[in-house]
Amino acid sequence: MSERSERTMDTAERSKGPAGSHGVWRIVAARELSVKLRDRNFIVSTVITIAVIAAALGISGFMSSRTDTVEVAITGVGADRVVATANGLAENADKKVVFAAHPVADAAIVEQRVRDESADVGLVPDAQGWRLIGKSAENDDAATFVTAAAQQIAVARNAEAAGTSIEQLGTGGAVTYDLLDRDAVDPGLAAAAAFVFAFLFYLASILFGMAIAQSVVEEKQNRIVEILASAIPLRQLLIGKVIGSTVLAFAQLALFVGAGLIGLAAIGKGDQVFQIAGAAGWFIAFFIVGFLALASLWAVAGALATRSEDLQSTATPMSMLILIVLFAGIFLTGTARVIASYIPIVSIVSMPGRLADGTAAWWEPLVALALMAVATYGIVIVAEKIYRRSLMQTQSRLTMRQALAVED
Secondary structure, eight states: OHHHHHHHHHHHHHHHHHHTTOOOOOOOOHHHHHHHHHHHHHHHHHHHHHHHHHHHHHHHHHHHHHEEEEEEEETTTTHHHHHHHHHHHHHHHOOOOEEEEEOOHHHHHHHHHHHHTTTSSEEEETTTTTEEEOOSOHHHIIIIIIIHHHHHHHHHHHHHHHHHHHHHHTTTTOOOOOOOOTTTTOOOHHHHHHHHHHHHHHHHHHHHHHHHHHOOOOOHHHTHHHHHHHOOOOHHHHHHHHHHHHHHHHHHHHHHHHHHHHHHTTTTOHHHHHHHHHHHHHHHHHHHHHHHHHHHHHHHHHHHSSGGGHHHTTTHHHHHHHHHHHHHHOOHHHHHHHHHHTTTTTTHHHHHHHHTOOOTTHHHHHHHHHHHHHHHHHHHHHHHHHHHHHTTSSSSOOOOOHHSSOOO
C-alpha cells in the first residue's frame, strides 16, 4: 500500500473519531473565541468601527438639525418685506433655513456683493417684479421661498386693488394631504438601511472569513493540523472553527447594529429606530444562518491551500461571491430584488432590505430563511467532505474537484 493511501486511510479514521468525541468541537470553538478575544487588532477594529458609526450618526444629526443661513443682498422698495415673508414660509414648511437681508444702495452693488461672495444671492426689482441674482448656481432655498414670497405679496396687492382679499381669491383651492400608511418607512431611510446591511455583511464576511482561511492554512503549513488530527476528529475541528467564528461574527454584528439603533435614538430619530429595528433583527438572523455556510467555505479555501500564498487563488471564488451579494443588496431593484431575496446567501441582505422599505409580506422572510437553512445544511455537508479530504494533503494546492476525488 502506498504512503499516500495509508495517509488517506488514517485521515478517514481520524475524521470519524473515537466514541465520545462528538463534543470536542466545543473545545475548538472555545479556543477560537479565546484567541480572537485576546487579539488586540480584533478588539481595536471593533471599537474603531463602533466609534465611526457613532461619529457618522452624530454628524448626520448635527447636519439635519443645523439651520442654514442664506445671505441676501437687497435693494428696492419692498425687498425687505419679500425676505421677511420668505422666512415665514420657510418656518411654516419646517425648513431649517433663514434668509438674512442686507440692504444696499443699488443693483450694481448687489451684483458686486454676489460676485465677491459676501452674499449668497441678490434680490433686485425689475419690470416683471423681482430678479434673483446668483453667482454660478441657483440656490434652491432662495428659488423656492423667495419666489413664493414675492408671488404671495403680489397676489395680496392685486387682490386689494380689485376690492377683494387673498383669502377670497383662494376659496375652494385648499388642498389637504392624507397618508394612507402613516407607518410606512421613509424611502431614504430604507435605502440607507439596505446599504448598511450590505456593507456590514461584506465587512464581517471578509474579516472573519479570511481569518478562518488563514488559520486553517497556517495550521496545515506548520504541520500543527497533523497533531490536532491525531487527537480529535477533523469533522469536529471544522465544526468548532465554524461555530466559534459564527458566534464572534454574530456578537460583533449585533454590537454594530445596536450602536446604530442607539445612535439614531440619541439624535432624536427614535421613530425611525422602530421602523428599521425589525428589519435589523431579521438581518442578524439571516446572517447567522448564512454565515455558517460561508464560514465552512472559507475553511475549505484554507484547506485547499498548502501555504499562505495559495490563499489568493483558493479564496478568490469566496471573495467574488461576497462582492456579488454586496452589489446585489445595493443595486438590485424591482423583480430582480424580489427574486434575489429568496436566493440563499444573497437573501442575507436582499430580504432585510425589502423588509426595511416595507415591500415584503410577513411570511416572506420565514420562507427565505427556511430556504437559507436548507442550503446551508447542504453546503456544510459538502464543505465538510472537501475540508476533511484536503486538509492532510500537503503535496500541492488542490482544486475542489481534486479534493472530492480523494477517497475517505
